[in-house]
Amino acid sequence: MLIHDVSIPIVTGGVVYPGNPPIRVWLEKGIPTGARSNVSGISFGAHTGTHVDAAKHFYDDGQTVDELPLERLIGPAVLLEFGDDVRGITRAHLEARAAEIGRHTRVLFKTRNSALQSRPEFVGDYTFVAPDAAEWLVARGTELVGVDYLSIEQFHSGQAGTHLTLLGKRVVIIEGLSLAGVRAGEYDLICLPLRVVGIDGAPARAVLLEK
Amino acid sequence: MLIHDVSIPIVTGGVVYPGNPPIRVWLEKGIPTGARSNVSGISFGAHTGTHVDAAKHFYDDGQTVDELPLERLIGPAVLLEFGDDVRGITRAHLEARAAEIGRHTRVLFKTRNSALQSRPEFVGDYTFVAPDAAEWLVARGTELVGVDYLSIEQFHSGQAGTHLTLLGKRVVIIEGLSLAGVRAGEYDLICLPLRVVGIDGAPARAVLLEK
Numbered sequence: 001m002l003i004h005d006v007s008i009p010i011v012t013g014g015v016v017y018p019g020n021p022p023i024r025v026w027l028e029k030g031i032p033t034g035a036r037s038n039v040s041g042i043s044f045g046a047h048t049g050t051h052v053d054a055a056k057h058f059y060d061d062g063q064t065v066d067e068l069p070l071e072r073l074i075g076p077a078v079l080l081e082f083g084d085d086v087r088g089i090t091r092a093h094l095e096a097r098a099a100e101i102g103r104h105t106r107v108l109f110k111t112r113n114s115a116l117q118s119r120p121e122f123v124g125d126y127t128f129v130a131p132d133a134a135e136w137l138v139a140r141g142t143e144l145v146g147v148d149y150l151s152i153e154q155f156h157s158g159q160a161g162t163h164l165t166l167l168g169k170r171v172v173i174i175e176g177l178s179l180a181g182v183r184a185g186e187y188d189l190i191c192l193p194l195r196v197v198g199i200d201g202a203p204a205r206a207v208l209l210e211k
Numbered sequence: 212m213l214i215h216d217v218s219i220p221i222v223t224g225g226v227v228y229p230g231n232p233p234i235r236v237w238l239e240k241g242i243p244t245g246a247r248s249n250v251s252g253i254s255f256g257a258h259t260g261t262h263v264d265a266a267k268h269f270y271d272d273g274q275t276v277d278e279l280p281l282e283r284l285i286g287p288a289v290l291l292e293f294g295d296d297v298r299g300i301t302r303a304h305l306e307a308r309a310a311e312i313g314r315h316t317r318v319l320f321k322t323r324n325s326a327l328q329s330r331p332e333f334v335g336d337y338t339f340v341a342p343d344a345a346e347w348l349v350a351r352g353t354e355l356v357g358v359d360y361l362s363i364e365q366f367h368s369g370q371a372g373t374h375l376t377l378l379g380k381r382v383v384i385i386e387g388l389s390l391a392g393v394r395a396g397e398y399d400l401i402c403l404p405l406r407v408v409g410i411d412g413a414p415a416r417a418v419l420l421e422k
Contacts (some may be wrong), residue, residue: 003281021239021252025407028232028256031271034329036371038267040410041232043254045239049406056249060242069417070214074401079348185212190285192403192416195218196236199251205403205416207281 002210004187008049008117008179010042010203015122017150020045046201047150052107052193053173057200058163063170065202066195072143072172077106077189079182079208084112087125088154091132106144106189113149114180128154131161138169144176146191146206177206188209213421215398217388219328221253221262221414226333235348244295244406257412258361263404264384268411269374276413283354283383288317288400290419295323295407299334300363302343317355317400318348324360325391339365342372349380357385357402357417388417389399397422 008014015024024043029035031141046065047053052073055062080097082089089109094101096109101107111127126149137145144153145166153162166173174191193202219225223259227232234255237394240246257276258264263284291308293300300320305312312318322338337360348356356363356377363384364373377384399420404413 001282001285003285005281005406007231009277010405010407011409019240020250025410027410029230031269036270037269037374038411039231040257040407040412041255042257042405042407042413046251046253058242058248060249070216071212074212074214074418085215123396162231183271190401190403192401192418194221194253194405194414194416195216196221196251196253198222199236199238200249202253203405205405207403 004182004208006179006182006208007207008176008178010044010049013151016045017047018122020047020195021104023048024140044203046196046199046203047175048177048203050174050178050206051203053167053175053201055167055170058151058160058167062167064195064198065193065200068172071181073191075106075189076104076186077108078102078104078186079108079179079184081110081184086127088109088128088130089133090130091136094133094136105142107142108146109148110179110182110184111148113147114178116149117178126155128152128190129162131165133176134162134165138165138171144172144174148177148179174188174204174206182208215393215419217390217393217419218415219387219389220253225260227256227332228258231258255414257407257414258386259414261387261389261413261417262412263402264360264378264386264412266378266381269371269378270402272419273378275409276411277408278403279350279383284402286317286400287315287397288319289313289315289397290319290321290390290395292321292395293338297322297338299339299341300344301341302347305344305347316353319357319388321359321390321393322398324358325389327360330421332392335366337366339363340373342376345373349382351418353382355383355385357388359388359390361387373397385417393419
């Protein structure tokens with residue numbers, strides 16, 4: 001079994017979406033200072049690194065991250081790759097790739113974003129998924145969409161149309177997949193967000209298993 | 212595919228091992244107060260709820276949680292159940308169950324602890340794994356051991372013999388599995404800790420898949 005770790009490493013001061021809590025990792029007590037064991041602490045936003053959005057992120061009465069069915073987060077997925085010229089994935093892009101998507105209900109997009117993850121600062125012109133692409137995915141019965149930057153939405157779009165369309169139909173969104181080392185194709189996805197009760201999203205560890 | 216979620220729900224003020232950072236979950240910005248979306252923050256110790264210990268927890272130069280091979284954390288596992296009379300799992304207990312363990316390299320213990328998880332306070336007399344049992348497991352080539360309370364070690368043992376034996380051989384320890392709803396038997400385990408760089412452990416989501 002070949003396992004690809006497609007999770008962004010979590011470090012103090014790591015890149016976060018603007019306005020989100022900073023990432024802080026600290027040694028609460030340590031062997032070097034006389035403690036018996038090392039015990040670290042972690043503080044971050046629910047949308048840090050590789051993470052899952054639940055409907056509650058944009059719908060205040062929506063499904064929370066601990067309510068997401070695990071069946072959606074584990075199973076076959078298709079990874080599509082887009083060239084560096086693609087700055088927004090539209091319905092037209094997806095229609096042209098419909099055969100590649102096939103009957104998959106979990107769809108992951110690899111874009112130029114995976115290369116942007118090595119940048120030490122937030123990059124606003126990341127490649128996004130346009131609202132009309134979200135509508136197309138929902139119409140096909142897609143259950144999960146994964147992207148390789150911290151948001152699936154165009155930065156400062158003002159509308160949040162992609163989030164509202166997907167989360168309105170309880171489509172799970174994974175943001176911040178680290179796909180630089182993975183080729184397009186079919187995999188088994190396992191994405192397990194922390195079981196945090198009652199909130200809008202949670203950091204996750206995500207892996208792709210080679211078929 | 213039947214999926215058992217064996218992860219402890221994470222909530223503000225949830226039970227932590229004494230001396231560990233408290234759990235705090237907060238709404239950083241929210242739709243009820245005029246924000247476009249809900250964005251929560253989370254602060255906790257690396258050994259919160261269902262979590263993984265890496266060697267660095269007790270060996271300052273030891274393997275860190277992001278260095279754990281994912282191959283160890285995904286695969287067949289056997290779940291053994293012990294009666295409420297068992298307050299410490301010893302070598303003798305395991306020798307008597309050797310046939311049940313068979314060739315499994317991932318061994319999970321369900322004890323009275325899973326019932327203790329509903330208690331609102333830390334319980335010091337949880338069932339632990341004795342150092343001689345840890346030695347027996349290491350000698351058999353065990354790669355992962357999972358238990359259903361926040362520590363595998365006897366509370367206030369003073370020696371940390373179980374941790375030192377297991378982590379000294381890079382055996383992965385999962386603590387805080389929530390096993391109340393799961394029967395003894397063989398499963399496929401998936402335990403994915405957050406990819407936090409350079410530290411002693413990390414919160415995880417863990418599931419058992421029915422064979």
